[in-house]
Ligand code: SAM
């Protein structure tokens with residue numbers, strides 16, 4: 001991690017939203033395209049892709065990051081869609097990492113193309129990887145994503161070989177689909193000294209995804225894990241200040257994270273992020289519809305920082321997932 005000189009007191013006031021949260025994290029969707037078709041993410045028959053010409057260029061993405069750094073943002077993550085589908089992903093990462101204010105740079109990926117990109121991403125400055133892995137059993141993995149788990153496992157091996165500072169595995173919980181994968185995933189991650197996080201289903205592709213029969217809460221997942229050993233809460237352990245709450249499986253010595261967006265009452269209290277969509281909209285909250293268009297400012301030499309500050313001021317207190325939220329566009333478009 002780099003050391004960055006700060007004048008925190010000046011910046012904090014501007015970056016504080018209406019609820020006292022300091023916003024210093026930007027998640028950047030570099031494409032809405034994906035090479036998998038996860039049941040919970042990509043609506044069947046989806047046709048609402050952005051035109052390639054509407055995707056921000058590498059230079060435009062880097063300009064947004066530069067403006068964010070000027071406001072005191074320090075943490076950045078490239079996501080999508082599947083970010084490794086962008087031919088210029090390493091160029092984007094290197095351009096961001098070269099900016100003086102950037103403290104941490106991560107990538108979220110499904111891992112399918114990681115084998116060929118792991119070393120290049122590390123060289124470009126990427127510090128942390130979040131890799132989606134919903135199952136180890138090939139058939140279960142295929143049912144959920146449409147893909148081949150062997151490719152992802154080779155990608156994970158390549159990432160381990162490239163020596164990233166942090167590698168986290170993400171597994172979306174689905175009752176009747178992958179609860180049998182929870183314990184094998186914990187063991188797999190522990191053996192390789194990676195963190196694994198279990199995520200509650202959110203209605204981010206269609207409201208129907210949150211079907212009661214398929215929803216598995218993080219509390220239920222903990223009960224299932226407790227059959228394999230004692231789970232001890234680690235309230236002080238918050239790597240990257242993310243939304244996960246961590247527990248330790250005492251016997252295994254493994255740390256396991258739980259992201260309970262639907263069932264954790266104070267889930268939004270420590271939210272520190274804005275999202276940038278692949279087509280240049282700033283989204284203050286994943287679970288609310290509001291967006292601000294950055295494209296006019298970007299393409300007409302306008303005030304990019306001003307739009308970012310407006311997005312901070314517009315950040316709502318909470319998501320609306322539990323209130324029959326109907327996504328306007330799916331997570332691949334918004335950026336996960
Ligand atoms: N393609 C990359 C990947 O799969 O990691 C990055 C984008 S993906 C949208 C980012 C994260 O969002 C993944 O961990 C994925 O599991 C999660 N995600 C997608 N749809 C979700 C849903 N309906 N509920 C909870 N998490 C979801």
Ligand code: SF4
Pocket residue numbers: 034035036037038041042080081082110132145331332336
């Ligand atoms: Fe693609 Fe990631 Fe969405 Fe799966 S979760 S469809 S891999 S963007």
